[in-house]
Amino acid sequence: MLNAIKRILIVLIGVILQFGFAIMIRLFFYKYLGIITLFYSIISIMIVLGILKESTRLSNDLPWIILILIFPIFGTILLITLGKNYSKNKLLKSINKYETEYAQLLIQDEQIANEIEKQKMDNLKYLINRTNYFVSTNNDITYYNFGEKFYPELLKELKKAEKFIFMEYFIINEGVMWNGILDVLKEKAQKGVDVRILYDDMGSIAMLSSNYSKQLAQYGIKCISFNKLSPFKGIFMNNRDHRKITIIDGKVAFSGGVNLSDEYININSRLGIWKDNGIKIVGDAIWNLTVIFLTLWNANTKANEDITKFKYDFKDKTKKGYVIAYGVAPLHKDLIGEDVYINMISSAKSYLYIMTPYLIIDTDMVNSLCRASKRGVDVRIIVPGIPDKKIVYTQTASFFKVLHDSGIKIYKYQKGFVHSKVFLSDDSRAVVGTINMDYRSLYLHFENGIYIENAKVIDDIYDDFSTTFKDCQKLTDADVKTGFLKSLWQAILRLFAPLF
DSSP states (O other): OHHHHHHHHHHHHHHHHHHHHHHHHHHHOGGGHHHHHHHHHHHHHHHHHHHHHHOSOHHHHHHHHHHHHHSHHHHHHHHHHHSSOOTTOHHHHHHHHHHHHHGGGOOOOHHHHHHHHHTTOHHHHHHHHHSSOOOBSOOEEEEESSHHHHHHHHHHHHTTOSSEEEEEESOBOTTHHHHHHHHHHHHHHHTTOEEEEEEETTTTTTTSOTTHHHHHHTTTOEEEEETOOOTTOGGGGGOOBOOEEEEETTTEEEEESOOBSGGGGTSSOTTBEEEOOEEEEESTTHHHHHHHHHHHHHHHHOOOOOGGGGOOOOOOOOOOOEEEEEEEOTTOSSOHHHHHHHHHHHHOSSEEEEEOSOBOOOHHHHHHHHHHHHTTOEEEEEEESSOSOHHHHHHHHTTHHHHHHTTOEEEEETTEEEOOOEEEETTTEEEEESOOBSHIIIIISBEEEEEEESOTHHHHHHHHHHHHHHTEEEOOHHHHOOOHHHHHHHHHHHHTGGGO
C-alpha cells in the first residue's frame, strides 16, 4: 500500500506541475490577465466548435464543452491533459503499427462470410466490416457462471502447457488465486515454456510493487507492466488495459470478467457473493485473441517476430455456431464496444438480458434500450446489490428511473456484487467479455469481447440469467424515485461522468 501511495503521489505532483502554468500566469502576468483570458476564451471557443464539428457521441463530449466554456484556461489544459489527442504518444503509434501489420494475418473464410450475408446476420457483418477480426464456426465454448468454477479449469489447462502461455489482465493480486497460478508458471518457465504476463500498472497499483516485472524475470517469466504510471504522460495515463485473456499453446483460451485476485473466486470478498463469469474457447477464434495479445506485447517490446508460429491448426472444422473474438482500443475511430452492444439492443426481438457492474451510459445507449422496450422487447438489466464504489453506483442509479419508466426491468443482485459483463438476446446471440457499460470501458480502455451466435453455449448463458434473476430484487416505481437533492446530485455526477 505504501508503494501505491508513493507512486500515486508522484503522478499527482506531475499533474499539479501541469496546472501550475495557469497559476503562474495569474501571479506574474496579472496586468495582462484580461488579454490572456480573452485569448484563452477565443481559443476555447474554437476548441468547442472543433469538438462539436467532430463529435459523434455528444453526451460524451458535452462535459468538455461546459468545462472549457466556464473555465477557459483550466478546461483547455485539462483537455490537453486528458482529452483525445493520441497523435504524440509513441506507444499508441506502435500499437497502431502492429495492429495494421497483423491485420493481414486475420483472414475471413469466404464461405462463412457468404453464410452470414445470406442469413442477414447484421451484428456479425458489422464486426467483419469494422474490425480486423474474423468469424469462425468450429469453436467449443464453455461458460462458467462464477469465478470459483472458472479458476480450477484455468489451472488445469495451464498445467498442460507445452510451448507458450500468454496472460493479459487488468488486475493481478498476490493471494490464493495468483499464487496458485504463479506456481504453475514458474514450473513451466523452468521447463522452457514461453511464459508472458501483461498486466495494467494502474489496475494493480495497490497490489504489486513497481518492480514486479523484474521479480517475475527471476523465474524466467517475461512480464510487462502496461502503461506504467508517469507524471508526464498526460492523456495516455487515462487509457488502461482492462482485458482478461489467457492463451495456452494456441489450443485453448480463456476470457470473461475474472481478474487474477482472490475476491473474483469468492475468497475474502468484502462485497458479499462476487458474481462473475468466465469463458473457455477451443477453436479458431483463439487466433484473434492471440493477435490481440501480441499486438500490445510487441508494441511494448518492439519485437520483430513471426507470430504465425503461435497459431494452432485445428483440424476439426465441424460447425458449432458463429464466434468472433474482438479487441477494443481507444485509438479506434469506431466505438466498437458500444456499437456491438447497441447492435445487440437494436436487433433484439423477444428479450434482451444484461448483466453489468456499472450502468453509466450515453444518450445513444439510453435511447436504444428505451426503444427496444417500447417496441415490446423484454429488457432486463442486473446490477449489483452491494456496490464496490458508492459514487459510481449513484451514477448508475441516476439512470434507473428513465429506464424503468420505459418498461425496462432493473434487478439488484441481493447476494452481493455483480462483475459479469454479459448480453443475451432471443436464445441466439450473446456477448461475453470485459466491456462494462460505462464511459471508461466504452471510450477509454483497451478491452476484449466474444460475440456468439447460434451456438449451444447460449443455453448455459440463459440458465445463468434465469438462476441469477431469482437472487435479485426487481425495482418498483417507489424504488426508482428520488428526492430533489439526490436527483440534483445524480445529475451533477452524470454530467461529468465522461471525464472520469
